[in-house]
Amino acid sequence: MNDTNQSTLAVIVTSGGLDSCVVATLAAREYSVAMLHVRYGQRTEERETTAFSNISNAVGAVEKRIINMNYLGQIGCSSLTDPNMSVPENPDSGTPSTYVPFRNANLFAAAVSWAETLKARFVYTGINQIDSSGYPDCTEQFLNTFNQLISCGTRPDTQIQLVAPLLSMSKTQIVKLGLDINAPLHLSWSCYQNEDKACGICDSCRLRLQGFLSNNAVDPIPYQTNPFASRSW
């Protein structure tokens, strides 16, 4: 904890999943955190919002904001928001069907708007290009280009940097970091499919479970099915 920087504010884009839980905890060790959650018609919207609220309280957020981008769900074209498309149980080749067109540009734009109003210095995101390969809006090039956009598209005296500390980490490394810094992982929710017990079989559940397994740790959230149970538990 660096008390000298607690007056510096960071906006955290927080889905409520494991990655954003780790990022929020990491940022809150250095800065005051303003937590932002976006609802956009994703299947597990209510459960994510609950996770967001619980994580925000756990990390001592000084501000919380939930915004509605239901137009992203209405625009469609993603299995993450369209109940008529099935969520993949194995990684797709190419761009995953869970890709929501240009979603992160929408999320980061809103975060920067809020950050500029709050005079925050940073926007933190949990995007990751290793285990989320195939999402074009989760890459280092996207991050760097977005930072150029912030630099030229905000007031001349505004200084906001978009940072993605997990960008090049594997899920195993992310879980290890979360455990090391006591991130409230039990409050996070990653399942794309269910809201009561995580399904254990969607892409997101599998990655998360593998991350815990590789750390010889037990994921504290409830699962309906655990494909690795015979090996880990």
Add this chain to the structure above:
Amino acid sequence: MNDTNQSTLAVIVTSGGLDSCVVATLAAREYSVAMLHVRYGQRTEERETTAFSNISNAVGAVEKRIINMNYLGQIGCSSLTDPNMSVPENPDSGTPSTYVPFRNANLFAAAVSWAETLKARFVYTGINQIDSSGYPDCTEQFLNTFNQLISCGTRPDTQIQLVAPLLSMSKTQIVKLGLDINAPLHLSWSCYQNEDKACGICDSCRLRLQGFLSNNAVDPIPYQTNPFASRSW
């Protein structure tokens, strides 16, 4: 009219103002147009939405979508959305108080999400860096950087170009172009302040009236006050 390109789709970001009316008309001469309007708590929201609908019908839009970004208004920090701040009657020096933090990044991100779903080839915007000087998200640099963001942040087979045909035109040139191509300028609304009769004194009204005056033309919309009336009418 180039009939061979009517199968090519362009999304038009349309406020309902004079500039977007001209841009929509221009694009509709070459392509099929999908019209997008964003409500974000601006003072004249209802009047702008009416203008959007009327312009969309006039240009023969094949798709129309109105989306709600009321979080931009809630975030605040702009006289365009905050009823407790006054709308300036003379141009500010520096960034105008009507600047909504990073607004155009939010608008263009939503437009690109829709364009990617529709498989549109273009997103058109009426941004202008001459008469809107001081808005950091209305510049050529912002436009070019956003195009880089689209290129890296969408599916590999997606090809969307953000185009701003009015970027470097004066208001006089924009009105002239609108008159030349028979844009339905009588359906557009530019006033930042009023919804029944344009106030005639806010920045936006003054610029618009000057544009018509310089073309020796009469602005067809009703005004409460016309500061140039003694010279033009």
